[in-house]
Amino acid sequence: MGNIIQLAWLVPLFPLIGFLINGLGRRSLSKGAISFIGSGAILASFIVSIMIVLQVKSPGFTASQGVLKMFDFISVDKLIIPFAFQIDQLSSLFLLIITGVGFLIHVYSTSYMHDEESEHFGRYFAYLNLFVFSMLLLVMGGNFVIMFIGWEGVGLCSYLLIGFWFKNSDYNDAAKKAFVMNRIGDFGFLLAVFWIIAKVGSVDFSTVFAAAQSLSKTDITIITLLLFVGAAGKSAQIPLYTWLPDAMAGPTPVSALIHAATMVTAGIYMIARSNILYSLAPITQTVVAVTGLVTAVFAATIALQQNDIKKVLAYSTVSQLGYMFLGLGVGAYTGAVFHVMTHAFFKALLFLGAGSVIHAMHSEQDIRNMGGLKKQMPVTHITFLLGCLAIAGVPPFSGFFSKDEILAGAFSVNPVYYYIGVAGALMTAFYMFRLYAMTFTGTFRGTHEQEHHLHESPVAITFPLIVLAVLAAIAGFAGLPEVFVENGHALEHFLAPIFAESAKLKHANHLDHTTEITLMVSVTVLILITIIYAWIRFSRYRKTEADTKGLARVLENKWYVDEIYNAAIVRPLNAFSGLLNRVVEKVLIDGLVNGVGKSIQYGSRQLRLLQSGQVGSYILLMVLSILAFFALVFFTKK
Template sequence: MTLFDFITVGKLSIPFAFQVDQLSTLFLLIITGVGFLIHLYSTSYMHEEEAPHFARYFSYLNLFVFSMLLLVLGANFIILFIGWEGVGLCSYLLIGYWFKNLEYGNAAKKAFVMNRIGDLGFLIAIFLMIRQFGSVNFSDVFANPGTVKVGTLTAITMLLFVGATGKSAQIPLYTWLPDAMAGPTPVSALIHAATMVTAGIYMIARSHVLYDLTPVTQSVVAVIGLLTALLAATIALKQNDIKKVLAYSTVSQLGYMFLGLGCGAYTGAVFHVMTHAFFKALLFLGAGSVIHAMGGEQDMRRMGALRKWMPITNATFLIGCIAIAGIPPFSGFFSKDEILAAAYAKNPVFYGVGLFTALLTAFYMFRLYATTFAGQFRGTHDQEHHLHESPSAITIPLIVLAILAAGGRLPRYSRVPRA
């Protein structure tokens, strides 16, 4: 659907146009569905903020969702890029929401700068498309890419992957994502589950026609994704900050998605985006419920036995751990299984490393659960005195996400739809 002519220079015409198909519809449902639950959760979690800052928080949050919707609805790479830059800006604003804290401000700047590095690659790829295809519309670029030299297509896809590496936190541009924990916990859930980091996955899945013709780029995507998944999983093993464990877990799961994309399993990668949105939003919001009850404490070594005081948070968090660990019949099993099957078909070594990484995921997630909810309470007497279950505005989103994490499915279809 074309709204108006956006840029017209000589023979180049770039419309401000939207495109709705199976791929964009799935992302629309993830963004608005999970985003709504995070907004509902935020009304309680952020209730102690003063009036001007409370409004500022929600304005940033809504701009974040708007930018991500624009990204997935765009019918050409320019509109996609506008949304791409919008989510980058909002991540800066929300990570540095408590701007009086210098450390949090530095984390926001780090995220902003590292994403700009990736965005340069994306911009150069767009210029190459204009030169080769005379257009940036999906319908034109994907119509007949076989007429372009393989070397040129490889350059375009590699540069697009550089952009995805920054936005979706892959080696070497992954270090900004763990530092993004500086923002409020609902922001972490939104960045890690429904927006921002999934943008790179969407962009490559949307451009799969080009990647199918460039096996070298596909191999690079698969290897980088696999190495990122393994490295982040090993780092998560030793983290004691409850949000840092989940942050490195996100980096690892994104690596899984890139492994699927590199192996040609575009459906499997997008499927994992959906299931990951459910259980990672659940885990981050569950962590926020714990932090709320502990008076801001995030060190798991000072927690323990919280299941006695927080039964709903405990049960829903356990479901999230089972789902991300890939234990059947929970949703994470099916999406990981499809990626691993494609990895085995591509290269048995990919499968072996991917399977080992899945085992590491199960280990560090159940370590997190046991340290937080089982055993003996290790906090202060004052913290123990104030322990309580979170209010309904927090527990209701947890219950809904737990149901989705347990039973989220996608009907199997042959591949991601062409533009």
């Protein structure tokens, strides 16, 4: 099939074309045409991506083949930044996830968004395609600058899509929140890029990573920390995570796209891509691991008490992203990328399943008003259950393998990480099955009208669910741990070239097999007990009017983090802006600008008096001026 890598630019091109056609023709195209173009563009990218992955997998592939220079993007003095793509094991794997899951979400959206007016339907698909395009640019970029273009692109698209229903001002606020939070992170990313340019003089991945060994310890720590700030913004880590739960304001497939295929995995991708930098900066690694771990547990506690089906899933995403950062922090890069992949499948599945439920319940999102849906919605029910099993980490579903790999990596670095991580995993199992049990088992608690309209969703919705459920169930076999099958970790072998340099630096600290199996079995038993407990407890759930008390109330209000941010940052900032507006703007700036105008007016009014019409005074002035001129010449001549 020739060298398909030379055609890699086709992958982002298709969504871009789709964006242009749907965006420009949204008033004239029919909904069918829009769906076809929107989904077709992603499908075309997906097919090219598959061919690229096959090519990358073939034995003849070397890293130098994968760099594709299109043209010089910036060329200033010695700094030349080409518009380059880099195709290798890591980026091709992400291409597959983004286009594959993205395609399913597009198909799903054709049905889910069908009630929108044609114009908004077109706008929606245009944004969706732009989103995928930006994400593809992000993972395909051959240097930090191209990556940054995609990085900003996904930030913009998330803003557009979260605020898709722009007539609701709450949704607009959520969109603005996402945008501002991301901007804070992007600032860190940008500073890191500048720092790299100053120290290395290039932003190409290959050049920077080759020069990493020669950088001073301080430089590399600062660069990695700044990059991590960017990653924390995009991938919703403490303290920049609050935008992600609010991002639920967008349509449900958008949540799936943000949480599974695009956007939040960008931070993980960036750190996995710069793994060599992080391996050389142990301080940053500790920061990443601790932040990830704290986020994982913190978000999990919040998810325990949420009653909005999408909010539970949102906090679970934050929590799972925390695990990925934990993996990156302890040097288990393969584990983190593996978890990105499995998470993409089961989180997309769960969100799309939740969308299916919300669709059937006529926009009801409160799980206290659901229950017993498994009879009416068998496909959604089974696929959702598979997703829950996968995220909870029940073997042999995918989440088990990826989470286990991260936790095993954490154990080998510091057992404390491991125990806290397991506590988070148990909470994950608990809140997911609380969600499942309250939604699908027990008795229906909604209104009669809702009950009457309950129905299974159409094929365009169930088809992606089934595909994702299969993937969520079996994707774990791509990375079987060594204990079970010798050389069973296909993904690790595939990604080995990317992490080769880091692997050299890492101390071989493998767990012996008995410890590993003991840990695995005990965790699995604990998880199963948690699941059964949650299932039994919440399938008998009855609606109560009583308010929650104590810790539960704190959790329900998300530890009051939003309120704290409001009081500590937003309000002082507003007050400061008010001060600037009243004092600096009104008095200083206006005073300066208006003062210049006023003084000129005043001066000219005074000067006008000189034109008196008296010939004598004119002549006097003339003589005086000439004398002054002579004096000037006389005194300055020397």
